[in-house]
Amino acid sequence: MILTLHGSGPVGVRGNVVRLDAMKAFYVHAELDRDRAETEHMTAPAASKRPFRWHIAIFLAPAVLVYTAIMILPLFGTLQLALFRNIAQSQVFVGLDNFRTLFGDPNWSVNFWNALRNNVWFFIIHMLVQNPIGVVLAALLSSPKLHFSAFYRTAIFIPTILSFVIVGFAWKLILSPLWGVAPNLLDLIGLKSLFTPWLGKEDYALTTLGLISVWQFIGIPMMLIYAALLSIPDEVIEAAECDGVTGMAQFWKIKLPLILPAIGIISILTFVGNFNAFDLIYSAQGALAGPNYSTDILGTFLYRAFFGFQLQVGDPNMGAAIATMMFLIILVGVCIYLFLIQTRLRRYQF
Amino acid sequence: MSKATVSLPRSAAAHAVLLAYTVIALFPVFIIVINSFKSRNAIFRTPMAPPTTETFDLVGYRTVLAQGDFLQYFQNSFIVTVASLFFVLLFGAMAAFALSEYRFRGNKLMGLYLALGIMIPIRLATVAILQLMVASGLVNTLTALILVYTAQGLPLAVFILTEFMSGVSDDLKNAGRIDGLSEYTIFFRLVLPLVRPAMATVAVFTMIPIWNDLWFPLILAPSEGTKTVTLGAQMFIGQYVTNWNAVLAALSLAILPVLILYLVFSRQLIRGITSGAVK
Structure with missing residues (x-):
C-alpha cells in the first residue's frame, strides 16, 4: 500500500493498493447504489417507522470529527489562505495575486519551475526503474516451487520499512568519497574510474536520489505485482500451456495483460508519493536541496x-499557494488515472 | 501451477537474480551496522570488514547515549505511535462497522468522503494545521502529533475494515440481537474479535509511516522534550556529521528496533499485502 502514504506515509498508503482497486467500483457505482438504498429505505415500512438510530451517529462521530477537523478543514483552510496576504499584520484578500507572484516574480518562479521540473524527473526515474525491476522480481518470486521465496520477499522488503532519515544518511555515507565504500566496491569490478561524488554534483545528485528512493520502495511494487500474479487462476495458465504458450511468451501474452491494473495502481500511488516527497531530500541534502538547488522538489x-530557512523568512500564504499547486497537480494526476487510464484497462473477473 | 515450466537452469537463474537483489537491498544496512561497532581507524581503513576483537569499539554508542537524549526520543515516538494506532483502530473500526452494518441515507457518500484522504496527502494541509495547533496551544505537544496521525491513518483504516466487516456473518449478529444484546455489545464483543486479523494488518500499515515520519515532528513538535526518534536522529546526525562513530551508532540505533519489529511481524505484513490475492 503508500502510499505514504503518503505523507499519508507512503508506505502506509501504498501497501493497500489491492483494495484501492475496489475503490473504483465504489466511485462509479456510488450514485447508483445510493439511489437504490434510498428506494429500499422508502419502500420498507419498518424503516420509515424506525426512530433515529443514535448508535449509527455514535459509531461514526469520532472518526468523522477527527478526520474533518484535522484533515478536511485544514486542507480547505490552506487552499483559502493561498488567496490572502499578510499586509500590515492583517490578512487581506488578494485573489490570485500569490499565484501571480509564484509564476511571475523571478524570485519565486525560477525556484518553482526548477522544483517542478526536478519533481517530474524524480517521478520519471521511479516509473522507468522501479516498475520494471518490481515486475521482474515479482515474476521470479512467483515462479512455482521456488525455494526460499519467503526469505527473498522478507529481505527485499526491508529497506521499505526504514525511515527516510536512515536511508538518506546511510547512502550519503556509502557514496561519500571520504569513506570509500563506493569506490572500493567499484574497484572490485574494475570500474573505479567511474566514481565521482554523485550526491555532490549538480548533474547527478537528483538522479542518484531518485535511484536511492527506488532502492527504498522497490518492495511495494514487487509485493503488489506478486499478489496480482498469485491471483491469476491456475486454469488460465494451464490453458495457455495446452496451447503451447510457455516461458517468456506466456509472461508477455498472458500474465502481463492480467497484471496491468496492478501496475496502474502502483503508478498512481508512486505519482502521489513523489509529488509530496520531502523527507529523503531533506535528510540527504538539507532544506536547501543542494548542490545549488539541483535536488529541490516541490x-x-x-x-x-512556508517555514523559512536561514535567511529566508517563512511566508504561510506563499506556502499555501505552493501547497495548492501541489494539490492541483495531484488532483489532476488522480483524475487522469481514474477517468482515462483506469477505464481503459481491461479487468478480468475470475 | 504446472511443473512443466520448471527446469534446473531456469530456477538457478531465478535464484541468482533474487540473491543479487537481496544483497543490494541488505548491503547498505549491513555495512552501517557492522561499522558502528568499530573504532574510528578501522571504519576508514577496512570499511568492508566485520569488527574483529582488535577493531571492536563501542565509542560511537557511548557518544550517542551521552549526548543525545535518545531514551526520551524513543519514549516520545512510542507514545505517539501507540496512541495514534489505538485511536485509528478504535475510531476506524467503529466507523467501518457503521458503514458496513447499517443502511442509512448518505451511507455511500460518507464512505466516499472518508476515502478521499487515501489519495490526497494530509501534508498539503500543513499550513492550516500549524495555524490550528498554534491557535489551540498544541504546538510542541505530543497531542498535536497524535491528532494529525489519527486523521492521517483513518481513511485507509475505515476503507479496509469496511470490506472485512461486511464479510462477518449476519446470522451471528442477528442471533446476538435476538438475545437482547445492544448494538454496542454486538460491535465490541462479537464483531471486533472476528476482524482481529484485519486490524493487525491495518495496524502494521498505519504504524510504519507514523514511526518514520519526519515532516510533522519537524513542523509541529521540534522542541527537545517532544522530539521523536526520527527527528532526534536527523538532528543529532546533522550536528555530529564529522563524528563517524557517533553517526553510525545513531543510525544503527534507529534501524534496529524497526528491523526487529519487522522480522517479528513480517508474516503478518506480507500476508496483509497479498491477502487481496491469496484466498
Whole structure:
C-alpha cells in the first residue's frame, strides 16, 4: 500500500493498493447504489417507522470529527489562505495575486519551475526503474516451487520499512568519497574510474536520489505485482500451456495483460508519493536541496517557503499557494488515472 | 501451477537474480551496522570488514547515549505511535462497522468522503494545521502529533475494515440481537474479535509511516522534550556529521528496533499485502 502514504506515509498508503482497486467500483457505482438504498429505505415500512438510530451517529462521530477537523478543514483552510496576504499584520484578500507572484516574480518562479521540473524527473526515474525491476522480481518470486521465496520477499522488503532519515544518511555515507565504500566496491569490478561524488554534483545528485528512493520502495511494487500474479487462476495458465504458450511468451501474452491494473495502481500511488516527497531530500541534502538547488522538489520548496530557512523568512500564504499547486497537480494526476487510464484497462473477473 | 515450466537452469537463474537483489537491498544496512561497532581507524581503513576483537569499539554508542537524549526520543515516538494506532483502530473500526452494518441515507457518500484522504496527502494541509495547533496551544505537544496521525491513518483504516466487516456473518449478529444484546455489545464483543486479523494488518500499515515520519515532528513538535526518534536522529546526525562513530551508532540505533519489529511481524505484513490475492 503508500502510499505514504503518503505523507499519508507512503508506505502506509501504498501497501493497500489491492483494495484501492475496489475503490473504483465504489466511485462509479456510488450514485447508483445510493439511489437504490434510498428506494429500499422508502419502500420498507419498518424503516420509515424506525426512530433515529443514535448508535449509527455514535459509531461514526469520532472518526468523522477527527478526520474533518484535522484533515478536511485544514486542507480547505490552506487552499483559502493561498488567496490572502499578510499586509500590515492583517490578512487581506488578494485573489490570485500569490499565484501571480509564484509564476511571475523571478524570485519565486525560477525556484518553482526548477522544483517542478526536478519533481517530474524524480517521478520519471521511479516509473522507468522501479516498475520494471518490481515486475521482474515479482515474476521470479512467483515462479512455482521456488525455494526460499519467503526469505527473498522478507529481505527485499526491508529497506521499505526504514525511515527516510536512515536511508538518506546511510547512502550519503556509502557514496561519500571520504569513506570509500563506493569506490572500493567499484574497484572490485574494475570500474573505479567511474566514481565521482554523485550526491555532490549538480548533474547527478537528483538522479542518484531518485535511484536511492527506488532502492527504498522497490518492495511495494514487487509485493503488489506478486499478489496480482498469485491471483491469476491456475486454469488460465494451464490453458495457455495446452496451447503451447510457455516461458517468456506466456509472461508477455498472458500474465502481463492480467497484471496491468496492478501496475496502474502502483503508478498512481508512486505519482502521489513523489509529488509530496520531502523527507529523503531533506535528510540527504538539507532544506536547501543542494548542490545549488539541483535536488529541490516541490516538498522542499514548500518547506522553505512556508517555514523559512536561514535567511529566508517563512511566508504561510506563499506556502499555501505552493501547497495548492501541489494539490492541483495531484488532483489532476488522480483524475487522469481514474477517468482515462483506469477505464481503459481491461479487468478480468475470475 | 504446472511443473512443466520448471527446469534446473531456469530456477538457478531465478535464484541468482533474487540473491543479487537481496544483497543490494541488505548491503547498505549491513555495512552501517557492522561499522558502528568499530573504532574510528578501522571504519576508514577496512570499511568492508566485520569488527574483529582488535577493531571492536563501542565509542560511537557511548557518544550517542551521552549526548543525545535518545531514551526520551524513543519514549516520545512510542507514545505517539501507540496512541495514534489505538485511536485509528478504535475510531476506524467503529466507523467501518457503521458503514458496513447499517443502511442509512448518505451511507455511500460518507464512505466516499472518508476515502478521499487515501489519495490526497494530509501534508498539503500543513499550513492550516500549524495555524490550528498554534491557535489551540498544541504546538510542541505530543497531542498535536497524535491528532494529525489519527486523521492521517483513518481513511485507509475505515476503507479496509469496511470490506472485512461486511464479510462477518449476519446470522451471528442477528442471533446476538435476538438475545437482547445492544448494538454496542454486538460491535465490541462479537464483531471486533472476528476482524482481529484485519486490524493487525491495518495496524502494521498505519504504524510504519507514523514511526518514520519526519515532516510533522519537524513542523509541529521540534522542541527537545517532544522530539521523536526520527527527528532526534536527523538532528543529532546533522550536528555530529564529522563524528563517524557517533553517526553510525545513531543510525544503527534507529534501524534496529524497526528491523526487529519487522522480522517479528513480517508474516503478518506480507500476508496483509497479498491477502487481496491469496484466498
